[in-house]
Amino acid sequence: MIAPYLMFNRQCDEAFKMYQKAFDGEMVSIQKYGDMPPNPAFPVAESDKDLVLHAQLKLTESGFIYGSDGNRDLGNGAKVSISVELDSEERAHQAWEVLKDGGSVYMDLQPTFFSKLHGSVQDKYGVTWMFTVN
Template sequence: MANVQVQPYLFFAGRCEEAIEFYIEALDAELQLLMRFNESPEPMPEAMLPDDFDNKIMHASIKVGDSIVMMSDGVDVQNQFGGVSLSISCYSQEQAHKMFDGLAQGGEVQMPLTPTFWSPLFGSLTDKFGVSWMVGCEPESDN
């Protein structure tokens, strides 16, 4: 299965634009693509979108390091995350602290960044959008 990638696709129930701005700040993410429902080359099926969703985000992608995270406002205003956690592998403790602290703004920390037997720093949290994150730091190489 060469050349296959699994990429997360997150749905924000009408808060996608806010989430993009948050992740750009918290993770130094770069916006790659943004398309609103009213920019679709084909009209949405009647009654598919909630009221006032025309200007919401149909599809966006951000680049975080070497990874792409795709996202949308979706069409379900009751969307809830569950059973998934995004994992970030940082290459310095400074980077791990910056990303963890950024994601924790307005969120809830389950495990503060702390040394573990598998990582010089590891922590977990749920951000203000309900997305679960694990942030770890790769051990420094002896090279």
């Protein structure tokens, strides 16, 4: 299995809630930095305890994404897109509407010669999504 691991700068929880809504996904697990046992070698500031240490979200029957927060400046991943193949036009439109809100549409979700629907959008967190409905 290959699953994308998305890194955020203090926005993982918010982003994963949006992705859960977009795909009607199942949050399999989410651990926060505050859930870790105290470790003097890795102190966690009080302001960081609600940040996501690790999250796992099931988007489709066999598709997962993972994510966490960091405290470094992260550029948008222009070289990587998450390709999502969905089984219904309705599910694609639902997810598309959520992800394009505050984002940038690269290619409108539309019929193509190779699929019922195809499109590409970058969400407001800088993650690029490609949709295909066969």
